[in-house]
Amino acid sequence: MSTNPYTILILGGGIAGIASALALSKKLSPLIPDLKIVVYELRDVPSTSGGAINLTPVAHRHLDQLGVLEELRKMGPEGGVEVDEIEIYSSQTGKKMGTVDFAGKDGKGYGGYKGRRIMRICLQLAMMTAMAKLSNVEMVFGKKVVGGIETEKRITVYFEDGSFAKGDMALGCDGVHSATRTTLVDPDRASEYTGISFIQATMKSETIESPAHFKATAVNRSRHGALMTTYCDSDREDMFVAALAEVDEDRLNSEICRYQTGSLKTKNAAVKILREDIQNRFGNSTIPFIREITDKCWDWFLYPVYQLRPGGKWCTERVMLLGDAAHAMPPKDESAAYALDDAILFARVLSLYIHEPLTEAFRVYESLRRKTIDDAYKAASENWASNKESGRLANMFEEWLMPWNLLREKKKSASAWTFDAMAVEIPRPNRATSSR
Numbered sequence: 334m335s336t337n338p339y340t341i342l343i344l345g346g347g348i349a350g351i352a353s354a355l356a357l358s359k360k361l362s363p364l365i366p367d368l369k370i371v372v373y374e375l376r377d378v379p380s381t382s383g384g385a386i387n388l389t390p391v392a393h394r395h396l397d398q399l400g401v402l403e404e405l406r407k408m409g410p411e412g413g414v415e416v417d418e419i420e421i422y423s424s425q426t427g428k429k430m431g432t433v434d435f436a437g438k439d440g441k442g443y444g445g446y447k448g449r450r451i452m453r454i455c456l457q458l459a460m461m462t463a464m465a466k467l468s469n470v471e472m473v474f475g476k477k478v479v480g481g482i483e484t485e486k487r488i489t490v491y492f493e494d495g496s497f498a499k500g501d502m503a504l505g506c507d508g509v510h511s512a513t514r515t516t517l518v519d520p521d522r523a524s525e526y527t528g529i530s531f532i533q534a535t536m537k538s539e540t541i542e543s544p545a546h547f548k549a550t551a552v553n554r555s556r557h558g559a560l561m562t563t564y565c566d567s568d569r570e571d572m573f574v575a576a577l578a579e580v581d582e583d584r585l586n587s588e589i590c591r592y593q594t595g596s597l598k599t600k601n602a603a604v605k606i607l608r609e610d611i612q613n614r615f616g617n618s619t620i621p622f623i624r625e626i627t628d629k630c631w632d633w634f635l636y637p638v639y640q641l642r643p644g645g646k647w648c649t650e651r652v653m654l655l656g657d658a659a660h661a662m663p664p665k666d667e668s669a670a671y672a673l674d675d676a677i678l679f680a681r682v683l684s685l686y687i688h689e690p691l692t693e694a695f696r697v698y699e700s701l702r703r704k705t706i707d708d709a710y711k712a713a714s715e716n717w718a719s720n721k722e723s724g725r726l727a728n729m730f731e732e733w734l735m736p737w738n739l740l741r742e743k744k745k746s747a748s749a750w751t752f753d754a755m756a757v758e759i760p761r762p763n764r765a766t767s768s769r
Contacts (some may be wrong), residue, residue, distance in 0.1 A: 339365045342490055342500035345507030348742050349656025351460040351472075353504055356466045356680035359533075364687055368469050369496065373476040373490075375507065376743035379461070382532050383453040384636070385551070385565040385573035386669055388417070389749040390435055393446035395673035398755060400466075404459040405451070409606040411565040412459065413451030416549045421735060427546075427619040431739035433746065442751040450563045452535075452573070456669075462705040472511050478512040481652070488516075488651040495636045502691055504679075506672075509639045509738035511658035518654055519646040526582055527663055530605050531636040533575035534605030538564065540629050543621035554621055554735075557614035560623060574626055576611055580635070607633035638663060643707045648695045655679060662710040671709065677754035678702065689762050701757060712745075 341357060343350045354370050361368050388396070396402045405412035419433040435448035440666045455664075464470050477493040481503070486759035493499045505513025509524045538545075550563040559576035565573045608631055641661045647654045677697050686694035 336386065339367060340369045340371070340439070340500040342488065342498050342503040342515045343370060343372040344490065344503060345511070345656075345658065346372050346376075346379075346472055346474070347457065347503055347506065347508060347617065347656075348460070349417055349508075349658070349676060350374070350504070351457070351464055351568050352395075352399060352676035353468070353506055353655055354464055354470045354472075355460070355682070356676045359685040360472050361687070362469060362678040364684060365546070369410065369761050370463075370470045372470065372472040373478070373492070374472065374474045375512075376475050377764035379454060379457050379473045382401075382636070383574060384531070384535065385563055386453050387449065388413070388449040388456075389421075390443040390448065391674055391752050392447040392670035393442075393449060393678055393752060394444060395670065397446070398677065399460075400463045401456075401460050401626075401698075404462045405456070406448075408455060408459060410568040410570070411452070411455050412567065413449045413455065414549050414564045415606050416448035418449050418548070418550075419448070419580050419738040420547045420551040421739065422546065422551055422553045422620065424553045424560065424615060424618040424620060424623060429555075430735040431572075433739065434743065437747075443747065446750075448550075449512045450565050450573075452565050452571075460718065476544060478507070478516060482518045482650050483649060501651070505652060505658045506661070507655050507658050509641060509657045509661035511654065514654055514658050517652050518649055522641065522645040524661065525643055527638045527640050528581070529577060529663070530577055530580040531575045532578055532611060532633055533573070533636055533637065534630050534633045535565075535571060535573050536626075536630050536632070538572045540621060543625050546620055546622050553578070553615070553620065553730075554616065555615060555618070560611075560615050562622070562626070566633055570760070574630060575636075577649045578614060580637070592746075600708070603634055604631065607635060645764050647699055650692060653679065653695055653698070661709065662704045662706075662713045664713070671706070673753070674705075674754045675702065681699065681757070682753070682759055685759055686762055695761070696709055697760060701759065 343353055354372050355575060357370055358368070359690050393402065396405070415437040417434075421430045421432060422428065425589060435442060437443050438727060461472065464472065465721055476496070479491050479493050481490040487499055487501065488503045489499050490503055503513070505518060506512050507513050514522060532573050551561070553562060555559045558576055561575045561577070561706055565571050612627045615623055618624050640662060640663055641659075643660070647659045655675040659675075660671070678736070680702060682698045682701070683694050686697060
């Protein structure tokens with residue numbers, strides 16, 4: 334193999350992008366002495382959007398493999414709160430309908446890993462800390478992809494500020510609205526609004542005087558959507574609240590426009606409308622803790638959820654899409670895990686096929702990943718449908734079925750949470766070729 338410098342451009346500095354940098358550095362550094370990985374992030378600083386996210390046992394395992402779990406533990410309370418289970422409550426009756434279990438039969442988790450709820454920005458900072466320890470990885474902020482040119486041996490990516498970057502390959506890890514996808518890989522494949530939005534807020538736990546009806550995380554279902562209540566630090570001082578609610582697209586566009594372009598008065602009016610929406614949906618809950626949230630929380634923000642339909646291109650000759658840029662789906666418990674799965678599996682495939690044409694590595698990765706993603710999209714879409722508005726009788730029927738549905742999903746979840754991208758069997762190359 335040639336000892337010429339090998340440069341990988343990673344477009345996007347979120348979970349998928351940083352995980353890819355960590356995994357590629359780990360797998361390729363022993364094979365390529367002059368490996369260089371550069372992560373280009375659209376924003377000027379790490380983004381605080383997205384609120385709190387759930388890390389399932391499989392996500393925990395992969396973060397541990399990438400050296401990130403150690404950094405989370407060093408962060409203290411901000412490193413998140415361990416979650417044994419997500420508790421499901423009826424907002425109408427106040428009754429607990431079941432749980433999504435992360436602790437397993439022995440209470441120690443799946444393969445030794447439970448769940449964790451953490452603010453997205455804290456996870457990103459922990460991942461960046463792990464990445465900063467790698468001498469062959471660099472991160473550059475404020476770079477918006479606007480185009481690119483591929484040749485037989487190189488990829489050149491152009492940025493909005495007039496700069497450009499050259500590499501041997503590029504990974505599009507820039508999320509559901511991926512500029513890499515729409516400018517370089519599959520221009521006709523646009524993201525679409527799911528019809529569901531998060532109306533979310535972060536608040537101090539001490540604001541609520543009623544005793545919490547949940548341990549760490551709960552989903553409180555009503556016929557007008559579901560309200561998630563979760564602590565996001567181990568001291569349980571901060572709480573993240575998010576309503577999963579059906580919001581039509583016209584209203585969505587109006588609210589976003591008001592918040593982004595309006596005056597302070599207009600923005601305050603938009604927040605007031607969201608608060609009234611929350612009160613209408615959950616203000617009559619039989620759970621005192623929920624009623625207090627609707628009464629005392631003011632700082633609400635609308636966060637729309639977008640998706641990509643299955644299919645479409647994931648790659649060109651020298652560009653591969655990973656994470657939401659390739660397969661964004663309605664959120665489910667495994668959402669963060671899918672990006673970590675992608676990063677680890679792709680790095681393993683590329684390291685095994687390092688002497689093969691890049692297109693062959695891409696082909697093998699897709700052959701291992703497509704069906705898993707298509708099946709996950711179907712399951713997530715079915716789950717997502719339950720968050721839409723329903724009539725009183727339909728909601729009563731759904732709640733009556735909830736324990737059985739949770740029990741039915743338990744076996745599938747156990748299988749998903751023991752998954753290890755490091756253990757996936759990868760077919761070996763048929764023949765060795767010269768270096769790319």
